[in-house]
Amino acid sequence: AQSVTQLDSQVPVFEEAPVELRCNYSSSVSVYLFWYVQYPNQGLQLLLKYLSGSTLVKSINGFEAEFNKSQTSFHLRKPSVHISDTAEYFCAASRGNRDDKIIFGKGTRLHILP
Amino acid sequence: EPEVTQTPSHQVTQMGQEVILRCVPISNHLYFYWYRQILGQKVEFLVSFYNNEISEKSEIFDDQFSVERPDGSNFTLKIRSTKLEDSAMYFCASGGDDYGYTFGSGTRLTVV
Numbered sequence: 001a002q003s004v005t006q007l008d009s010q011v012p013v014f015e016e017a018p019v020e021l022r023c024n025y026s027s028s029v030s031v032y033l034f035w036y037v038q039y040p041n042q043g044l045q046l047l048l049k050y051l052s053g054s055t056l057v058k059s060i061n062g063f064e065a066e067f068n069k070s071q072t073s074f075h076l077r078k079p080s081v082h083i084s085d086t087a088e089y090f091c092a093a094s095r096g097n098r099d100d101k102i103i104f105g106k107g108t109r110l111h112i113l114p
Numbered sequence: 115e116p117e118v119t120q121t122p123s124h125q126v127t128q129m130g131q132e133v134i135l136r137c138v139p140i141s142n143h144l145y146f147y148w149y150r151q152i153l154g155q156k157v158e159f160l161v162s163f164y165n166n167e168i169s170e171k172s173e174i175f176d177d178q179f180s181v182e183r184p185d186g187s188n189f190t191l192k193i194r195s196t197k198l199e200d201s202a203m204y205f206c207a208s209g210g211d212d213y214g215y216t217f218g219s220g221t222r223l224t225v226v
Contacts, residue, residue, distance in 0.1 A: 036217070043205060043217050043218055043219035044157070044207075046216065090157060092157075098144075098145055098164075098209065098211070099170075100170075102215055103159065104149075105156065106156040
């Protein structure tokens with residue numbers, strides 16, 4: 001069965017410092033990978049996705065994630081965080097058929113320290 | 115930017131009552147989903163819907179739950195007899211050919 005693991009429930013980091021949010025997936029078949037962000041009291045917004053092609057994918061607000069098949073990982077990184085990045089970040093995976101469900105990890109709360 | 119619209123944003127209901135959560139997916143999307151998030155927990159899949167029928171449902175989606183696409187634009191989730199443990203944020207999502215899975219802002223259901 002497909003599963004997504006986010007080992008860190010909370011990550012505190014100082015403003016302007018780099019951050020990495022870890023995500024590992026288990027799947028015996030090809031997989032599509034996503035990062036969603038949930039700002040306080042809001043819904044889920046797609047941050048970035050990996051479907052195929054280049055293993056490094058980037059968002060418009062400076063986040064990037066790299067698909068690593070050998071390590072079954074899809075870690076999210078940002079070189080310099082801002083206070084506005086405070087949110088819950090969910091890694092998710094899908095088997096890749098158009099009507100397949102997305103399986104979410106438990107989420108990582110990014111807490112930016114001033 | 116097209117978006118998925120959910121109404122109401124917050125609903126309070128008495129235990130045992132029926133509730134209908136409404137969603138308007140993105141107009142050219144063909145795949146529809148409901149997820150829920152109990153406070154402080156992970157986002158859980160409930161059901162997927164394609165071509166006017168359920169594609170897949172989770173074990174959470176028991177006989178108390180049903181989905182419908184009554185008029186080609188709305189996508190509804192009905193809970194027949196609500197329980198306290200149904201209190202959660204319910205998210206609707208729709209998907210097209212780009213595997214984007216756009217989510218709505220959610221309906222917070224509180225069962226009292």
